[in-house]
Amino acid sequence: MRRMTLVSLLTTACISILPLQAADPITDAVLGGIEHKAQSILDRAKDDANDVVNNAAIRALSIIEAWKKANSELLNQGFDRIDETTKNFFNNMSTDLDRLEKGEEKTAKDIQKITNQWSSTIKDLPFTNKDPEVVDYFPRVFLPIGDEQIPVHIVGPKVSTAESKLTVGDAEQPANRATDNELLSLIKREGLQFDEAKSRLQTMKGHFTWSTSTWWKPSTWGSTASIDREMTFLLLPKRMAKIKVVPQHDTISTETNAYTVAKGGKGRDSTYDQGVPLPPDLDAGGWAFDVDAIVAKPSGFSAVDIGGDHASCGSVLRESLTPKLFTFRIYLGHKTDNWGRKSDSWVNCRLSVPIVKRTTTLQDAVAIEFDMDWTVDKRQVLSDDTKSYFTEVTMFNGRVYQLTEQSKEPFGFIEVERVNDKTLIFHPRPPSDF
Numbered sequence: 001m002r003r004m005t006l007v008s009l010l011t012t013a014c015i016s017i018l019p020l021q022a023a024d025p026i027t028d029a030v031l032g033g034i035e036h037k038a039q040s041i042l043d044r045a046k047d048d049a050n051d052v053v054n055n056a057a058i059r060a061l062s063i064i065e066a067w068k069k070a071n072s073e074l075l076n077q078g079f080d081r082i083d084e085t086t087k088n089f090f091n092n093m094s095t096d097l098d099r100l101e102k103g104e105e106k107t108a109k110d111i112q113k114i115t116n117q118w119s120s121t122i123k124d125l126p127f128t129n130k131d132p133e134v135v136d137y138f139p140r141v142f143l144p145i146g147d148e149q150i151p152v153h154i155v156g157p158k159v160s161t162a163e164s165k166l167t168v169g170d171a172e173q174p175a176n177r178a179t180d181n182e183l184l185s186l187i188k189r190e191g192l193q194f195d196e197a198k199s200r201l202q203t204m205k206g207h208f209t210w211s212t213s214t215w216w217k218p219s220t221w222g223s224t225a226s227i228d229r230e231m232t233f234l235l236l237p238k239r240m241a242k243i244k245v246v247p248q249h250d251t252i253s254t255e256t257n258a259y260t261v262a263k264g265g266k267g268r269d270s271t272y273d274q275g276v277p278l279p280p281d282l283d284a285g286g287w288a289f290d291v292d293a294i295v296a297k298p299s300g301f302s303a304v305d306i307g308g309d310h311a312s313c314g315s316v317l318r319e320s321l322t323p324k325l326f327t328f329r330i331y332l333g334h335k336t337d338n339w340g341r342k343s344d345s346w347v348n349c350r351l352s353v354p355i356v357k358r359t360t361t362l363q364d365a366v367a368i369e370f371d372m373d374w375t376v377d378k379r380q381v382l383s384d385d386t387k388s389y390f391t392e393v394t395m396f397n398g399r400v401y402q403l404t405e406q407s408k409e410p411f412g413f414i415e416v417e418r419v420n421d422k423t424l425i426f427h428p429r430p431p432s433d434f
Contacts, residue, residue, distance in 0.1 A: 034090065035064050037097045052108045053100060055141050055234065055434065059115045060097060066135035066155065093118060108412050112434035119153070130157035132208050134229045139433040141234045142187075142202070144194040145374045149186040150433055154206070154231070159183055162208040168192075173204060195237045199396060204231045237396050240413055240428060241372040244392040247382050251363035256290065259355045264348035265311070265330040272330040273317070282355065288323035290356035295321070300354045303328070308347025310335050362388060372414065378426040386422060 042057035067086075096114050119138050136155040160177035166185055167173055175185040185204075192202060209226040259282065265272035278289060293300045294316060303313035310333040320327035328351060334342040365386075370378060382389060391403040393414065403416070417425040 034094050034097060035061065037094070037101060038064070041097060041100055052111055052141075056100065056111045056115055059118060059136075059138065059140070060093065062136045063093075063118045069130065069133065069135055069157065089118075108434070109429075109431045110412075112431050115434065119155070131225065131227075132156065132158040132162040132210050133227065134159060134206060134208075134231070137231045140232070141236065142189070142192065142194075142433050143236050143374060143430055144189075144238045145430065146189060146432060148189055150189055152185045152187055152204070152231075152233075153178070154183040154185065155181060157181055158210070159208065162210040164209075165207040166204055168202065168204045192235055194235050197237050197239050197396075199237055200235050202233045202235050204233065205229075206231060238373060239371050240374050240396055240430070242394040243370055243372050243378070243426060244394075245368045245380055245382070245424065246390050246392070247365040247368070247386040248362040248388040248390070249365050249383075249385050250360050250387055253359045253361065255357040255359075256293070257287070257355050257357075259287075259289075259353045261351050261353070262306070262348060263328055263330070263351055264308075264346070265332060266344050266346040267311075267332040268334045268342065268344045270332050271314070272332055273327050274330070276326055276328050276351065276353070278324040278355075283324065285357070286359065287355045287357045289321070289326060290354040291321055291323055293354040293356065294326075302352045304350045304352075306348050306350050308345070310345035311347035313347060313349035372426060372428060374428050374430045376428070380424045380426070382422045382424070384422070391416070391424075 038057045038060035042054060042061070100111075115138070119136065134154055134156045136153075138153055138155075139150070142150055154175070158180060160180055160183050164175050164183060165172065166175050168187060168191070171191065173185050173187060175183045178184045187204075193200070206229045207226060208229070209224050212223045212225045213220040259279070261276065263274050263276065265274065278287070290300075295318070301316060303315065305313050312331045312333075314329035314331050317327040317329055328349075330347060330349065332347075333345045335345055336342050365383075368380060370380075372378060393401045393403060395401070395413075413429055413431075415427040415429050417427060419425060
């Protein structure tokens with residue numbers, strides 16, 4: 001079975017762009033290339049119900065939008081007109097998206113690292129002459145386990161200079177200034193409603209108010225402006241996955257039949273033994289003499305006299321009986337003529353010999369099912385008669401993946417340790433909020 005990794009959830013998108021060139025306008029570099037690529041990945045991730053990649057694509061789009069807001073005067077300049085740090089930022093983002101798009105192996109932790117690198121660049125953008133606005137926020141995916149408080153970064157021009165009011169549900173959420181362009185709000189994890197088995201969305205509403213008065217215009221004194229923004233987070237469920245291990249045991253199916261052959265003998269006052277081999281065609285087809293049936297039920301074997309004189313058909317010699325050969329014994333008497341002279345007797349026998357064909361196949365046994373959370377290892381010992389097994393993983397997003405003894409698990413959230421051919425340990429490997 002093919003390897004099941006996170007990026008195998010994506011198929012190669014139809015959009016590809018050439019490396020950024022010095023003379024390319026930055027609008028082409030962003031709008032015509034990277035942004036379209038991120039949108040393509042987002043569309044595919046939505047179709048695949050891939051929460052991890054979906055989040056990465058959303059983050060890429062919001063970060064691109066943030067850069068455009070901070071650098072509107074550069075949008076029509078050539079790519080060679082921007083500083084080296086920004087060039088590297090876009091080139092790296094383009095490369096990262098290429099890898100996601102082409103299906104390179106990426107786990108949730110890999111993608112978390114990438115998006116954190118993007119965000120660290122955006123936080124340092126020089127937003128100037130802009131009204132307060134929210135252009136990015138992170139993390140956007142919360143786990144039910146982790147530190148008591150989740151630090152949520154809200155990034156945007158002058159966002160921390162505005163008077164902010166944040167609410168999660170009915171509860172007001174405090175926020176502190178990190179920089180002029182960044183607020184930090186600590187959300188209590190225990191106050192969030194994580195579902196047992198399904199992901200759910202949680203919205204934080206933000207109301208930002210700032211003064212628009214200027215000292216030289218008395219008519220503006222005391223005037224304010226405000227914006228309302230909603231920030232949506234994905235809350236992953238308490239149950240990471242449902243695991244089903246299906247052991248496979250050998251099952252033997254049995255067919256029976258009879259092999260018919262004629263044997264005969266001639267002689268006087270003696271026994272006559274003849275070897276009866278299994279024919280090559282029956283041997284090649286998997287058939288054998290049914291030793292158990294012949295021994296347990298001698299009546300299953302028959303030897304019928306089909307002609308003779310003063311001789312009789314005997315039986316199988318038990319000590320000679322094997323799946324491919326046995327000895328059949330004929331009992332010979334004698335004939336006596338009118339003058340008392342003795343001569344040979346003879347007989348022909350038709351043997352009907354039980355044969356059996358046993359075919360061994362792997363058959364699924366009763367499945368072993370259990371839930372996997374984010375913190376507890378699960379050990380599973382299979383029975384001694386297990387010949388093989390396969391594992392089915394139903395992830396928190398509802399997608400089902402088949403794992404063999406060789407394939408890897410999706411997302412990198414679960415590590416399967418195969419202690420031996422009968423013992424498995426499932427280790428949760430959760431990322432932090434991302």
